[in-house]
């Protein structure tokens with residue numbers, strides 16, 4: 462018995478919501494094929510699209526670790542053969558490790574007749590993130606698992622909620638062909654913030670949620686400033702300021718780093734604007750002789 466699962470790329474943080482906001486896109490995404498074995502072994506039989514960078518050790522790969530923890534929790538001894546097809550760049554800020562984590566455990570749960578509800582799979586998927594970057598953040602795995610825009614209200618205890626987004630809201634994501642390791646991009650962050658910045662940031666967090674839930678595009682745009690993380694991380698991304706300014710001058714509501722970077726995302730009202738914004742952002746990188754991938758998706 463076998464199953465093929467697709468899990469989407471995700472944009473984490475979404476400007477002002479570090480570790481608490483994330484959204485899923487239509488493409489790209491990872492594909493995982495799971496096949497039940499006659500024994501209790503978890504075996505990664507094939508990985509494609511990773512340029513040989515990922516380990517097949519089931520205790521270390523983000524696709525298998527969530528499955529192992531999930532089976533332990535259920536007390537079930539069931540082995541799987543796993544084929545992992547990476548269909549998005551690694552270290553891109555697109556939630557590549559999360560997509561694998563989610564696809565694996567989601568597929569295992571399906572093959573076992575869904576002993577757990579989809580939302581209950583989240584803590585296991587987060588264990589995949591822990592292996593990938595040392596921190597079990599949920600802002601990529603939650604939207605990859607549930608779809609749409611998800612808020613992690615609390616980590617301890619884990620509490621998350623999916624919210625509605627405007628019908629005509631699109632995201633353009635430009636991925637420059639450079640790699641930023643999430644672990645490194647977390648180490649450089651300051652652990653303390655001044656109150657004035659926290660006030661500005663929480664105002665934006667509240668404004669973005671209300672803007673998304675009430676289809677208030679200008680409010681969404683006004684709320685898309687990150688005072689806490691972006692100033693430290695943007696130095697890892699060449700042409701960051703130029704790309705962001707270009708997005709906004711071409712009609713985007715706002716733009717920021719996708720997850721830990723180096724991808725940059727922008728929100729736009731309407732697909733046409735999102736395409737135009739994406740092309741303009743791409744051009745800035747290309748003029749700097751950096752290759753890019755562009756993804757435009759409805760949210």
Ligand code: HSE
Pocket residue numbers: 473474479480481554556598600601643646647719720721
């Ligand atoms: N919230 C995480 C971070 C997402 O910014 O480090 C990583 O993809």
